Amino acid sequence: MTLILDYEAGNLASVKRACAHVGMEAEYCADPEQLRRADRVIFPGVGAAGSAMQSLRERGMDEALREVIKDGMPVLGICLGMQVSLTHSEENDTATLGLIPGAVRRFAFDRQDLKVPHMGWNEVRVVQEHPVLAGIQPGDEFYFVHSYFPQPQDDNAVLALTDYEGDFACAIGKGNYIGTQFHPEKSAQVGLRLLANFSKWNGQC
Amino acid sequence: MLSKRVIACLDVRNGNLAKSVKFVDTKDIGDPVAKAREYYLDGLDELVFYDITASSDKRNIMLDVVEAVASEVFIPLSVGGGVRSVADATDLRLAGAEKINVNSAAVQRPELINECAAAIGNQNVVLSMDVLRTVVSEQLPSGYEIVINGGRTKTGKDALAWALEGEQRGAGELVVNSIDADGTKDGYELTLTAMIAQAVRVPVIASGGAGKPEHLLQVLTEGGADAALVASMVHYGDYSVSQLKQYLHDQGLKIRLC
Numbered sequence: 001m002t003l004i005l006d007y008e009a010g011n012l013a014s015v016k017r018a019c020a021h022v023g024m025e026a027e028y029c030a031d032p033e034q035l036r037r038a039d040r041v042i043f044p045g046v047g048a049a050g051s052a053m054q055s056l057r058e059r060g061m062d063e064a065l066r067e068v069i070k071d072g073m074p075v076l077g078i079c080l081g082m083q084v085s086l087t088h089s090e091e092n093d094t095a096t097l098g099l100i101p102g103a104v105r106r107f108a109f110d111r112q113d114l115k116v117p118h119m120g121w122n123e124v125r126v127v128q129e130h131p132v133l134a135g136i137q138p139g140d141e142f143y144f145v146h147s148y149f150p151q152p153q154d155d156n157a158v159l160a161l162t163d164y165e166g167d168f169a170c171a172i173g174k175g176n177y178i179g180t181q182f183h184p185e186k187s188a189q190v191g192l193r194l195l196a197n198f199s200k201w202n203g204q205c
Numbered sequence: 206m207l208s209k210r211v212i213a214c215l216d217v218r219n220g221n222l223a224k225s226v227k228f229v230d231t232k233d234i235g236d237p238v239a240k241a242r243e244y245y246l247d248g249l250d251e252l253v254f255y256d257i258t259a260s261s262d263k264r265n266i267m268l269d270v271v272e273a274v275a276s277e278v279f280i281p282l283s284v285g286g287g288v289r290s291v292a293d294a295t296d297l298r299l300a301g302a303e304k305i306n307v308n309s310a311a312v313q314r315p316e317l318i319n320e321c322a323a324a325i326g327n328q329n330v331v332l333s334m335d336v337l338r339t340v341v342s343e344q345l346p347s348g349y350e351i352v353i354n355g356g357r358t359k360t361g362k363d364a365l366a367w368a369l370e371g372e373q374r375g376a377g378e379l380v381v382n383s384i385d386a387d388g389t390k391d392g393y394e395l396t397l398t399a400m401i402a403q404a405v406r407v408p409v410i411a412s413g414g415a416g417k418p419e420h421l422l423q424v425l426t427e428g429g430a431d432a433a434l435v436a437s438m439v440h441y442g443d444y445s446v447s448q449l450k451q452y453l454h455d456q457g458l459k460i461r462l463c
Binding site: 011013014017018020021046047112113115116117118119120121122123139141143145163164185186187188189191192 | 206207208210245248250275276277279280281298299301303326327328329377378403406407408429431432461462463
């Protein structure tokens with residue numbers, strides 16, 4: 001069973017619909033015990049890092065997530081669900097899960113035409129092959145909506161890059177954990193393929 | 206670099222696709238779910254549904270349309286028309302809308318923008334502005350006035366001032382819809398679009414007047430818009446979404462091609 005982590009941070013229905021479309025039946029999960037019995041987990045999220053972490057801790061989900069990831073369960077983080085996998089976020093100066101050493105920073109531009117949030121379609125360049133990113137071609141674009149971006153300490157954790165006045169990591173991963181800054185569930189056919197890849201991934205790279 | 210977006214707007218009345226000229230003479234032209242699917246498969250970047258259903262007892266039809274579309278169209282979906290409260294916005298979000306458009310109700314009660322932004326996030330709140338050209342006056346220094354109720358009621362609000370206020374209250378995007386240009390197929394209102402795009406730091410979606418691919422190119426370059434909204438030109442089959450996007454790409458714009 002695929003479980004979609006429900007911690008009152010965002011629109012889970014669009015993730016569930018996209019999963020169903022690629023034949024991955026998924027249920028919402030708000031209970032850490034249930035999470036431990038999953039086959040794979042999708043960790044979505046929009047909103048702010050501070051309230052998201054608070055909500056995870058109140059439910060005991062932070063510990064459960066660390067455990068299942070340690071045990072090798074395939075986990076996909078999306079947007080804020082990815083950002084909280086790093087050690088620290090500038091958003092609300094929040095200590096986050098620390099699955100991948102590094103920080104989450106806010107875009108800061110002087111130019112008026114570079115808007116924050118970075119919202120819309122942008123190219124994803126795979127820099128490290130990964131089963132979940134299989135089939136992404138040069139020039140393929142995904143849908144982004146975010147004001148903060150991840151900055152892992154270790155370059156090996158960076159799987160793909162996107163250029164927004166300089167490259168930032170748009171997909172990161174370590175072992176059986178992978179996270180994307182873009183929204184596969186809103187990224188048309190290329191996004192659906194990524195979800196289909198994840199549905200078959202055994203957590204090995 | 207972000208791609209410029211092509212967004213199709215579907216006006217829905219009683220569950221059917223409608224298209225108006227200058228916001229009157231509305232006629233129904235088909236099934237919105239089928240159109241949405243067609244455009245999605247043809248590479249559309251984003252969809253906007255506008256509920257122009259007159260009677261409130263038929264509003265639930267719109268939720269069904271949104272739900273049906275959200276189950277098979279995996280691009281951002283924005284819905285507006287008659288959103289008066291956070292509860293309206295939440296209902297539409299649960300049905301599958303990503304972004305919520307507020308319009309007349311926000312003009313009448315601007316706090317609606319703040320409330321929606323707090324509830325669903327700035328990035329999901331789109332302020333849709335219907336704008337009419339007018340004479341420059343002390344009250345309307347930009348020479349453009351906000352109108353509501355489908356363009357029928359003048360408000361005395363200056364369009365530029367309202368755009369800035371909307372941004373400040375938490376709107377994550379602005380739709381600038383020119384009532385003068387709407388349905389004419391003579392091109393977008395470039396002066397208005399450029400004026401607002403230069404003044405705000407949130408994305409601006411130009412709306413009203415698209416008839417030819419050149420019009421999209423103009424508004425995305427000279428007009429400074431981040432996205433161009435199209436309706437009639439694709440609804441009636443004059444152009445396909447992929448044709449428009451290929452043209453913009455060939456003209457040197459960054460465009461997502463599938």
